[in-house]
Amino acid sequence: MAKDKKLVEAITSMDVDFAQWYTDVVKKAELIDYSSVKGCMVIKPAGYAIWENIQKELDRRFKETGVENVYMPMFIPESLLQKEKDHVEGFAPEVAWVTHGGLNPLQERMCVRPTSETLFCDFYANDIQSYRDLPKCYNQWCSVVRWEKETRPFLRSREFLWQEGHTAHATAEEAEERTLQMLHLYADFCEEVLAMPVIRGRKTDKEKFAGAESTYTIEALMHDGKALQSGTSHNFGDGFAKAFGIQYTDKDNKLQYVHQTSWGMTTRLIGAIIMVHGDDSGLVLPPEIAPIQVMVIPIQQHKEGVLEKAAGLKDALQLAGIRVKMDDSEKSPGWKFSEQEMRGIPIRVELGPKDIAAGNCVLVRRDTREKIECSLEDLPSVAAELLKTIQKDMFARAKEHQQSHITDVTSYGEFKDAVEQKPGFIRAMWCGDVECETKIKEDTTATSRCLPLDGQAPISDVCVCCGKPAHKLVYWGKAY
């Protein structure tokens, strides 16, 4: 038992040091490892399996809306990157440059894609001719590179995995509709699958994507009260189309520019799952996304019949469509419990000789540690039902945490106090002036997260910073 204790103690408590707790969970739950490549991570099987489940479910939802997958080159020639002025200014300082192919210097250097707007635009300029070719709703799953100075696993790394959707439409209205459609798809995915409530909103001009007309965002709240931008959807209007010459002939045979969108979600979602649901025993995975939903752990497994019975339970759960494994390693049960908890597996099933004699087994919820006794025959249906309950309860708890960490302020003094003393979102009115936005960031390190989309009522009529008339309600917060 000394060993078991050590395993659990090896995690820093989140109240003592949240950043260290996060790093401990990421390592101890075997999600990632650091690599010899500075700022890049190795995603290990337990981490990658979560990403596979995210991919599978997002991809399914994308395809239901008519999205098709493609693959673009990973390199962008410098001249292509420079075609859209705002875009190149936003990204050029943080790209990795390829200058040599084999033994020879390249005629023109290329960057590794930080994002692929320029490649899709270059493609669309040739591929789109007529209104019959529209809309184009393409997506790709790939990795991108941004040369960050400070990195943290999943949250900010020099290379990360993501999907990037890029669409082209005949009209501005259609582009705006697709931009919002994808934002809501992202939000629904976070809430339904990751059990993670989000604020849906629009970014201020200062915070929007380089080259976008408008950027929409979903913002989630972490355990420590910091916000995490969890997905963005951009409307480019016809800005890129004009820079790249993407035109189509409409039904009246007139040349028109297309209107474009892009939208992306990344492996940073795994960081969000950790920081929304985790606890001092490690990861807590929502059942919908958990690669293993139930771990069967035999007790006194060398006693006759125990392993066979446990394997039978595993098979029965599998047959019921549950992702299940059995831990029949030579470790002690306590050690196995700690590992299952660290890895965030939603339910463990304990089964020993006494349970078998009584025709029962014990289910233990990872999220609440509640123990539930159940007959062996009923296990598959009880477990299936319990997985649903856990998913629902995890969302409710996260929602309650989010709601109880929103502070309304109407004066600058209150604003500064809230940033210091009340971790979470701050709701405050803003005049729309970028100078106020910049001042707030400089004074408090809180940034404007978004202008909420659901028409929340104003809470005063003056800007919290300058006192001038203000109509815009903004969510502010410290952010990852």
Add this chain to the structure above:
Amino acid sequence: MAKDKKLVEAITSMDVDFAQWYTDVVKKAELIDYSSVKGCMVIKPAGYAIWENIQKELDRRFKETGVENVYMPMFIPESLLQKEKDHVEGFAPEVAWVTHGGLNPLQERMCVRPTSETLFCDFYANDIQSYRDLPKCYNQWCSVVRWEKETRPFLRSREFLWQEGHTAHATAEEAEERTLQMLHLYADFCEEVLAMPVIRGRKTDKEKFAGAESTYTIEALMHDGKALQSGTSHNFGDGFAKAFGIQYTDKDNKLQYVHQTSWGMTTRLIGAIIMVHGDDSGLVLPPEIAPIQVMVIPIQQHKEGVLEKAAGLKDALQLAGIRVKMDDSEKSPGWKFSEQEMRGIPIRVELGPKDIAAGNCVLVRRDTREKIECSLEDLPSVAAELLKTIQKDMFARAKEHQQSHITDVTSYGEFKDAVEQKPGFIRAMWCGDVECETKIKEDTTATSRCLPLDGQAPISDVCVCCGKPAHKLVYWGKAY
């Protein structure tokens, strides 16, 4: 109908110019497009959907053998690439070098991975401690870069998509077993799913992978009689383990080196599908891998009830688990037929007012153009059965083509004649001397494809090149 004719005429006949036919199919079936990034391709939806099906089925088969997916960084620091002597010599001349991150030169340049042995070894050196950590059976899906001078879509491009498996084992025997297990998995996949017969064999030392102790290969035969290496599996012995210091403590507490393997398949498989099954009307996809298996094409679709009935057939086919679409665009039926043929969709279902009146529809096989009448009620079961038949027939035809294009030769004169006049594999004895292998390549451009694994009997007792005693039967051929 003039338009329809043009679409078909736009493909070069494969007998006139096979290379041009290939390029035409790749473009006309909308599998890829060229990009502004020299030597890199854009994989379009019709091409990427084939890759997704390849991924899904291969990944399923991998996981059945205990493989887990991970993700390694895309960059390799130069010092890491240089750790294994043969490996760096094989790859350094064809890698892309990153020299700058943002505005600053890097302290050490890095290449974009051409393959990830070095990264996996670097990881395993830290991750593997004890015999309890073995075996490690990891795989990743990613893109890799090799700075090729001459490129062709799918077959040879500067960036391509692939999977690369990397395993570490306690013993040499286990490593060899895994190497062969994956080779047979690849071969079975090609034959069962891609309807593509392959020769399973071992590469000569000259042709093996840089750093490998032995390389196994599957070799497929294209329509034009050229071979295509379609998958490889390498046994590294403990060479990389010694270069990278990957050691574990065994049960007797002694330090041992691990034994490693790697194995990969790439988007070049799509090129193989085209060149094994295609014809002068375009692509012909095996049903198992076809993104769309059945295309329903309504005739006189503006006549009352036609579209509704066609949509009903589509729904019924979908319900039966068939991947089906309906083409209700405003194009002429002839144009739609040509498009469906070009895209290689295995079956089209034609349905017009006369068919409806008779309670029938017509199925047309893409591979043989055979027409089959069937009652509307029976369509789902008839189509499902026909898909199986097409899959089986396509394999049988490809197998017949392969078998009829193998020529046995016992003298050097016969060898040279066969290379000139009999496209396909040449079976000939070889003494094992690399000088003969090199001479044959220089004289004829044919290369040793493999030493077959299935114990084929010798066809003479002397080397076809030098006349010295020879025990090795080799498949030779021109190759992509």
